[in-house]
Amino acid sequence: MTAALAWLWQTSLQLTVLIVLAWMLAALLRSFFDTRLAYAAWMLPLAAFAPAGLAPVSMVDLSVFSVASSMADHATPAVAGSFDWITLLALVWLTVATVVLIAVAWRQRRFVRWLAAGRIDFPVDRPTGLPRWVPVHHSTTCPGPMLVGLLPPRLFLPAVDQSVHPWVIEHERAHLRHGDPFWNVLILWLQALFWFHPLVHLAAIRARRDQELAADQAVTARISSSQRGDYARLLLSANAVSMPPGALPWKSNHPVKERIMHCMHSNATPLTRTLGISLLAIGVILAGLVIADTPSSSSEGASKQSGDSVASEGEQALQPLVRIAPRYPRSAYEAGITGAVTLKAEVENDGSLSNARVVAAEPAGVFDEVAIDAFSQWRFDPTVDGSHEIGSSLKADKLTIRTTIEFELGNG
Secondary structure, eight states: OHHHHHHHHHHHHHHHHHHHHHHHHHHHHHHHTOHHHHHHGGGGGGGGGSOGGGSOEEEEEOOOEEEEGGGGGGGSOOOTTOOOHHHHHHHHHHHHHHHHHHHHHHHHHHHHHHHHHTEEOOOOOOOTTOOTTSOEEEETTOOSOEEEOSSSOEEEEETTOOOOOHHHHHHHHHHHHTTHHHHHHHHHHHHHHTTTOHHHHHHHHHHHHHHHHHHHHHHHTTSOGGGHHHHHHHHHHSOOOOOOTTEEESSOSSOHHHHHHHHHSOOOOHHHHHHHHHHHHHHHHHHHHHHHTOOOGGGHHHHHHHHHHHHHHHHHHOOEEEOOOOOOOHHHHHHTOOEEEEEEEEEOTTSOEEEEEEEEEESTTTSHHHHHHHHTTOEEOSBSSSSSBTTOTTOOSEEEEEEEEEEEOOOO
16 A cells, blocks of 8 residues: 555656646647647656656665564554554545546446437448448437447447538547547546546646547648638537547537637648657657656766765665564464565655565565565665765766565564
């Protein structure tokens, strides 16, 4: 539980920075370059889920810490009156995330069943250009053409009006080419996991709007300038519908004014698209710097020197001020089981640890939980050599420590 909350906290901070970066970049690309690139900019927050091992670190190995079986009395139940707030917070987060996912799945299933209730199967020409693996259904309850679901996405068409304009079908095809059914499911999962993060929900709304603008541009890029007015009028003639996030309707409740403005005044040209791709590449680099926690290049040389001094001083330069002994699991003590757990964690500016995780354990799963719970409570001197702070701007790499906790049988 402790490790899960530590990951959640660290990822939330990274998401905050990455969402702000993506929002500014998408606004710039949308206004001056290419709406499809603006939609692509919303992939940047996914960098927060990159493996932690990609970030450069300075490693300090600590000495082996032994826990004798005489400490088995620590495995007794907690003293009456104490309360495990960490576990409570983890349970609240997991419960709400589960409820959100269930509610979204229930709403999606109810909507699909409503469409299926009015489904009418009759011989009809398949829309031109639609992939063969996409099923097409007609339904009397369908308010307008839309893609629904993921495996596979299905195209629902209104049964009362069989004449669907080819531009509408092209709009839905654009959603398929962009992988929007998959991205919508991913967005829903992120909203559920980070239900407490307002920026995640605001970013989801803006990303879905850019999703529609990108599909519109995919259509207008295939028609002449004189036909863009007809496409705009086609947008105005459709009735806006409110759908669950798992559906991609031709006419959503997206502000139609913005869609028409981008259709009539598209900035997409070969030059602006090239410049936009270059700008998007810069955004990817900035996102990588956020994840790697790397400072500006002006301090890079001094950073490396400081990092080397920390790593070389090793254990002597970094000793824990507070070192909590883990409780020897009573079940392991009674069974005569011994073992060792190797752990890693990052040292924060105040000397506390974050992102504590198990690197190796023997035997696996026996001592992991008690070891990581105790290790997460260790505290270190915020200075590494008496003068430089751990979080100083002189350090380029995040300081990581590693230690091994051995569990041995004693006579106590």
